[in-house]
Amino acid sequence: MVVKSELKLIKSLQQKKYRNEHGLFVVEGKKTLEEVLGSKIKPYKLFALDPKSVTQKSIQTVQISSRELSQISSLKNPNGYLGVFYIPTSKAQTTSDWILVVDGIQDPGNLGTIIRLCDWFGVRDIICSLDTVDCYNPKVLQATMGSIARVNIKYTPLKEFLKKTQLPIYGTFMDGENINTSKLPKKGIVIMGNEGKGISRAVAQQCTHKLTIPQSGESTTESLNVASAAAILLHEIRR
Incomplete structure (x- = not known):
């Protein structure tokens, strides 16, 4: 007992x-x-x-x-x-594929869903800002549906990480280039921002490219849920 x-x-x-x-x-x-x-x-x-x-x-x-x-x-x-x-030790990140970066995501369900999406689309590395919700939070784990076991996750200061990379850095913004018509490379970094504030100013300054998901119809919705946006971006990256 x-x-x-x-x-x-x-x-x-x-x-x-x-x-x-x-x-x-x-x-x-x-x-x-x-x-x-x-x-x-x-x-x-x-x-x-x-x-x-x-x-x-x-x-x-x-x-x-x-x-x-x-x-x-x-x-x-x-x-x-x-x-x-x-808790497993984080492995070194790949430089031959896409890496997803999350900047200040607070909702456990959103992070868990993003981890599951990365598993689905074959993105093996997620880099999290230090203020992002813990990936071993019980609610995050439930939302991953087991994908936590197949995705390498590391928490680190984003500004320093992005300064060192040689990969192109794509940020998600309201005024970016249309994701549907963008010519995306075979490898790079894509950043998802906080649910309410988006990508922080310090991280935004490191972006080499801006992307946006175009709105259709006459909807007055202010923005997409961050996990929904991640699904669209990852689909376009793999397409």
Whole structure:
């Protein structure tokens, strides 16, 4: 059975500072948990109502009660399993393909969806500003639907990162070049900005190209959701 100190540890991992302190994160949801268990991300422990139902025998599985699981779960209706994994070390970024940069995204659902989109379109590297929501936030993880296991994510000061790159840097702006008629290269960097403020001024100054998604019809909508915009941009990049 689970000891109280371990329950306290797992509960603390709902907060970013304790995830960073212990180098651990929690995964819930059947689909996401299966994807992460099948990846190269190193498991710490799996907690299950019925350990005998766990097919992955290589991971240490601890039996947990429904009451204990409810205490440590971030889900309204825990599904019987909770995995704890070691936060992987970020790998070096590719220079032969596109890299997606996110500047100050705050909504966990948006970041999770963007990670899933990068997985779908084969973009393996995401660079996040230091003020972007943590990719190991439980709500981000749920939105990735397991794609977190296949995308390399790094948090770093964007200004310094962009200054060092030799790749063309494409920013998304309201007054940019029409994405539909732009001639995009085979590799580069594309930046998605904050939900309300867009790309920060310091990062915008590093952009070598400006892109926009043209509006159709007579809609008075001010702007696209950042995850929706990322889907359109990634589609055009691959097209």
